[in-house]
Amino acid sequence: MRPDGAAARRFEQLFDAHYAELTRFAARRVGADVAADIVSSTFLVAWRRFAEIPADHPRAWLYATARGVIRNELRSRNRRDRLSAVAGVPDDARVEDHAGQVSEQLRVRAVLAQLSAIDQEVLRLTEWEGLDVTEAAAVLGCTRTAVKVRLHRARRRFAARLQADDNPGNQPTRRTALPSIVSEGSTRT
Amino acid sequence: MNQLTDSALARLRAADPAPARPDVQSPGARAMLDRVLSEKAVTENAVTEKVVTEKLVRPPAGFSTAGRRVAIGAAGAAAIVAVSALAVVAPWSPGQPASAYTVDKGPDGSVYVTVRLAQLKDPAKLNAELIRARANTLVMHMVPERRCATQPAIDAAFQLPSDATAEQRAAQKAKLPLTYELRGGEVSIDIQPSRIPSGDTLVIGYEFLSGPRGRTSLVRPVVVSAVPPCLAGPEAGALPTPH
Numbered sequence: 175m176r177p178d179g180a181a182a183r184r185f186e187q188l189f190d191a192h193y194a195e196l197t198r199f200a201a202r203r204v205g206a207d208v209a210a211d212i213v214s215s216t217f218l219v220a221w222r223r224f225a226e227i228p229a230d231h232p233r234a235w236l237y238a239t240a241r242g243v244i245r246n247e248l249r250s251r252n253r254r255d256r257l258s259a260v261a262g263v264p265d266d267a268r269v270e271d272h273a274g275q276v277s278e279q280l281r282v283r284a285v286l287a288q289l290s291a292i293d294q295e296v297l298r299l300t301e302w303e304g305l306d307v308t309e310a311a312a313v314l315g316c317t318r319t320a321v322k323v324r325l326h327r328a329r330r331r332f333a334a335r336l337q338a339d340d341n342p343g344n345q346p347t348r349r350t351a352l353p354s355i356v357s358e359g360s361t362r363t
Numbered sequence: 364m365n366q367l368t369d370s371a372l373a374r375l376r377a378a379d380p381a382p383a384r385p386d387v388q389s390p391g392a393r394a395m396l397d398r399v400l401s402e403k404a405v406t407e408n409a410v411t412e413k414v415v416t417e418k419l420v421r422p423p424a425g426f427s428t429a430g431r432r433v434a435i436g437a438a439g440a441a442a443i444v445a446v447s448a449l450a451v452v453a454p455w456s457p458g459q460p461a462s463a464y465t466v467d468k469g470p471d472g473s474v475y476v477t478v479r480l481a482q483l484k485d486p487a488k489l490n491a492e493l494i495r496a497r498a499n500t501l502v503m504h505m506v507p508e509r510r511c512a513t514q515p516a517i518d519a520a521f522q523l524p525s526d527a528t529a530e531q532r533a534a535q536k537a538k539l540p541l542t543y544e545l546r547g548g549e550v551s552i553d554i555q556p557s558r559i560p561s562g563d564t565l566v567i568g569y570e571f572l573s574g575p576r577g578r579t580s581l582v583r584p585v586v587v588s589a590v591p592p593c594l595a596g597p598e599a600g601a602l603p604t605p606h
Contacts, residue, residue: 182400189396190387198381206382210391215495217399246491282378301372302379333371 185221192236193217199237199303203244212247216240234305234312241313285335293328300325466492474498474554480571480580481548498565499556500541505568505583505596515591518563540565541584548580563587568594 196216200209216239220227227235286294299310311321386392463482466489467475474496476489483489486502493500505511523535540558544551552567559565568583581596 185400186396189399193387193392193395194385197385202379202381210395211495214395214399215491217395218494221399243491246488247495249488278374279378279380282374283380286375286378297375301375302381329368329372332375333368336371336374337367 181224185224188220188227188232189217192233195233195303196236196240199240200244202298202302204247208247212240212243215243219243231309231312234309237299237303237305237309237313238315281339282336285339286332288335289328289331292324293331296321296324296328297332464489464492466496466498468496472497472555472557474500474556476552476554477549478502478552478569479549480569480582483569486569497556498554499559499563500554500565500567501590502567502569503591503594505570505581505594508595511593511595513591513593515566515585515587515594516589518560518586518588520560521586539584540586541567543582543584545580545582550580550582559586564590566590566594568596570596572596 193213196213197209200212200216204212216236219239220236286297289297295314296310299305299313300307305313307318307321307325310325311318314321316324462479463484464476464478469475474493476493476498478489483502483504486504490501493502521535521538523531527535540556541552541554543553548571550569554565556565563586566585566587568585570581570583572579572581583594583596585594
């Protein structure tokens with residue numbers, strides 16, 4: 175039975191506004207085949223806790239919830255020792271099996287995959303999901319300042335890695351080539 | 364940002380692996396919306412719903428949880444209905460370490476769950492998986508009766524008189540939308556969501572006690588019309604007889 179009422183109508187508006195981007199968000203992380211389950215579970219949590227969703231940042235709330243659902247999904251997969259390919263192997267690795275078909279996009283994604291998890295996450299949220307700093311901070315559970323710092327570092331590292339990948343014979347200096355292996359918040363000179 | 368970074372980020376955006384923008388008006392999307400709204404409709408009369416879902420998925424960091432306090436306060440006013448207790452108790456001995464639970468869905472919609480009770484410190488993740496499996500079931504850690512004044516709103520079809528005979532208990536157990544078996548500290552549960560009446564929720568209480576006979580695992584399934592804020596189990600010194 176589908177309920178009527180103002181809350182249901184407002185939830186439907188929320189669903190309509192964010193279904194597509196949430197599906198793309200999930201598909202990037204767990205593959206298109208599982209994305210629908212993630213989105214469904216996320217909206218189920220959202221409906222059950224509808225009153226708690228902040229009116230000013232519903233998208234960030236949904237993304238943060240979806241991240242939690244995805245974490246559970248990946249843990250569940252690992253525990254059951256099945257479907258681990260999607261969880262543990264990036265799309266790039268699957269496509270690289272087809273020698274000679276590595277396109278520019280796959281190469282760029284491979285470079286992204288070389289970065290630390292936090293670098294990848296902040297870049298995905300801002301460049302692919304289109305979140306602003308405030309939304310990304312809400313999703314990541316940190317301050318706007320922290321996101322700004324992380325984003326600045328991540329962009330610099332990604333550009334350096336990509337440049338190194340473009341010019342394999344012209345390796346950049348150690349300082350620009352390896353910063354992504356330094357844990358977030360520390361410095362290397 | 365310099366030109367090198369700008370160029371790199373432009374290439375990154377172009378390498379977005381996301382599929383084409385899904386159509387929110389597609390039949391699949393509308394069916395998903397209907398399912399979500401319907402699942403809420405099943406339990407939306409339960410004042411305590413928020414209290415339980417709070418345990419299922421933690422609130423995203425940085426967002427207010429003011430609603431939680433309100434919900435918990437309201438939970439005290441939950442309806443009190445006659446009690447039915449179906450307890451299964453078995454002596455427990457420490458077993459080998461393994462994952463605390465597994466959840467698998469059968470082709471007929473059944474949901475198979477195994478739980479190592481001693482290792483189940485927080486059922487929130489298990490409950491999230493049960494939601495995903497559409498089991499319409501919640502697992503709750505039971506608390507001593509003195510700490511849980513609220514009686515669960517057990518569906519009248521699943522209530523038992525306090526002086527129920529063994530035959531009545533057996534008949535009642537056969538009506539439950541689950542079968543379960545305790546082996547040591549592990550319980551195997553076969554949930555049949557299709558047998559849970561519309562509007563009801565299967566709540567499985569569990570406890571792990573130390574008593575005169577050693578450590579004991581206890582399971583108490585109840586079919587409720589409103590999810591209770593807590594579920595009472597026996598005191599350690601008043602354990603029911605194993606069966």
